[in-house]
Amino acid sequence: LLYESALSRELQQEEKAYKLEYYLLAKDGFLVATHPSVKNIINVTTEQLKGIYSGSIKNWQELGGPDAKIVVLDIPKEVAENLLRKYYLGQDLKISSEAVVLRRESELIAAIQNTPYSIGAFSLAYAISHKLPVNHLSLNGVEPSLENIKNNKYPMVIPIGITIKKTPAKSVKEFVNYAMSQAGKEELAKHNFVVFTQKK
CATH class of the missing domain: 3.40.190.10 (Periplasmic binding protein-like II)
Incomplete structure (x- = not known):
């Protein structure tokens, strides 16, 4: 150290x-985003996010989106999953065995841009700076914005x-x-x- x-x-x-x-x-905000093929979904609740990551919600149609299987992109238990678990998933939630586990955030960022109907979480600053063509999801009605980070609304x-x-x-x-x-x-x-x- x-x-x-x-x-x-x-x-x-x-x-x-x-x-x-x-x-x-x-x-930096930690963004939950989807591939642009996921239409009509701009917000998810804690329970919906748990369902997506656990695999109990398998199709975007269940949330009002397209009739397509959800592809969960994940990275090992580092900052990413720890933040998701702390604020939304809970420590005990078992991630779906069908989740695609990538080695690092850069691989997840590349995958979410190239994998239709996928969802993943990564740096908001990177997404904005690089103008990534992904859908930014609000969580429990709170938009992942710089302003909401400044005023402590986005956790x-x-x-x-x-x-x-x-x-x-x-x-x-x-x-x-x-x-x-x-x-x-x-x-x-x-x-x-x-x-x-x-x-x-």
């Missing part, structure tokens, strides 16, 4: 003992921060100073992250 790195979560209590400092730079967010040693190298300190500066915040905002200035 004694190194500088980007971190998509805040430091855990035991990690703070390693003489690390954490700087929260921004937050699924990923903190983007930097951990450094308390006595960092000069170049590392200079980078952190830039990242925390107005110019650094503007650069993050250009890529559709919600920026913050607090030091944790």
